[in-house]
Amino acid sequence: MSSVATNPVLPFLRTDRMPTIWCPGCGIGTTVNCFSRALLDSKVDLKNLAIVSGIGCTGRVAGYVNLDSFHTTHGRAIPFATGLKLANPKLNVVVYSGDGDLSAIGGNHLIHAARRNVDIKVICVNNLIYAMTGGQTAPTTPGHVITSTHPYGTFDPTFNLPHLVEAAGAVYVARWTTFHVRQIARSMAEVFKKPGFCFIEILSPCPTLYQRRNKMGDGLDTMKFYKEHSKIKNGASTSEIGLTKAGEIIVGKFVDRDRPDYINAAREQFVESLGERYVDECAAVECAAECCGEDY
């Protein structure tokens, strides 16, 4: 009897928690597959990789990946991740959450983490709607879209997230759709090695609430839509890539620049002001080791 090949991404998943809660046609699982591929390809140290999610459909990602994982409160994945990273700088910290979580309730944290250039990697799965709570309008919902809180069509102006985070100070900004699986995995692998605040937006279908209510078909139809409407423009100006209901979707890597991250900026300032009096290395990890005694 021939042996059955094992899917190479299985070791990265908590298979004992499968199946997931995600709906048929949802793109979040696709992004997790890309994430796993990126882990494989980049050979990132899994022991020192931690993932933090907020609330909502994408917020559940932390529970399905076999890493140190934190499912935090609504909108607060970024400040939690900030504490995790600053207390233990050797960790590679990934924030993996949805557009509503990161840009509405968590919008303030998003811009301030980008401003500080905290060394965390933010993966934002953007399905253009609040999904888990039943299809209400999100800051990312394009105009004229039918949602449960805008039953006659939205008229709130739409957030352009790459533009927002670039303006706030992110050092790496990219956007893909779930049609662009190889590009997503490549971007993810890239940000694992890029110091500073990195942001990857991934447009993803929500067939149950967004596409159905707007008569845009199912998950497959959305993939066809992404294929037909997407245009790769690396280096495009983020001010010109706003999303509309049926228009062009500009994807690509828009920003890749360098500036000191938060920890290094702090270090430089303390050295300048305190010189030899500055104690750099007793970060919390060593402190905890001491507090916990020899058995730590």
Added chain:
Amino acid sequence: MHADPAGVLTGTHFLDGDHACCEGCLAAGARFASGYPITPSTEVVERFASRIPTVGGTFIQMEDELAASICLQGAVWGGAKAFTVTSGPGFSLMMEHIGYAAMTETPCVFVNVQRGGPSTGLPTLPAQADMMQARWGSHGDYGIIAICPNSPQECFDLTLKAFNLSEQYRVPVMVMMDEVVGHMTEKVVIPPAGKIEVTPRKHTKKSPADYKPYQCNGDGSLVPEMAHAGEGYKFHVTGLTHDERGYPNMTPAVQDKLVKRLRDKIDNAPDLVLYEGEHLDDADVVVVSYGITSRVAQRAIDEARAQGLKVGKLRLIIAWPFPTKLIRELAPKVKAFVVPELNLGQMVLEVERAARGAAKTIHVPHAGGSVHRPEDIVKAIVEANQ
């Protein structure tokens, strides 16, 4: 084990309560704080920001209280001892994350230097109006510990204790100061590091294969062992109702088991009764107080005793969990409890509940903005004695 000598400002000092509290944090081994400025608490983290680069660790000024109160929890899971500092309105904003810390069993300390409210209230003036918020502010059932210093010396000693209890029970501990305690300056004696006992984290010794993040050891302890990110455990932490593996599980049976444990590990812990008592054996009237009010109450008690009244003192050092059994035992032996506090009736409700009608309960309310006049408390004692 003992404090890290680097963080201990051994000696005799003239400090205000906020600064003494900061020294307590450092002596306890706290090397991480995330804060958002609010009067009258900010001096705690201002001092921390000044001290920490020469001790080793991190202070980050966050964009708001919501961020501050979850950032510190990330730091705890990264291996740090961590705290935040706030006052009434900020404390209100932190409530969801106090619930998260309770649910995820994240050991951490919230310092609340109380001011008058509601809303913006009295930013620079005292109150004790967050006592019920400390206990019940977040939704759901859980236990917390709240500890009430009444002097700068106690701001040092009890902040240290707050960290120790947070590690022992894996629970958020509140240090409930008030504006007067925070800003009064007195002598503070800080011992050498070798004489400061620091409770180690309940860090697991199990292998990753054997470790379940929320499994109790079967030794009767209701507090599971903890791992940190980056150690190879690959654990999951969620604010959702979870099983012993930390996996979400929404069944009533799992919810019942989890939240009962979260409550019982605190509310039924015998060593969380801490008070200062005087003349409780033969008292006709017992004055129950806490924090700054206990110092005014002391003068009132002394005056009443000078008048020949048999008055006892009961100062709550740990206010939550409330010492129900103690009050219940005292109630049949006394005529009344007199409860002065800087609010219009909070802990008095607990005294009344615990007394179960076996003794009168007389409240001495004060809406905040200053401390009580001792004569108001004396008057209540005289009335209670009749």
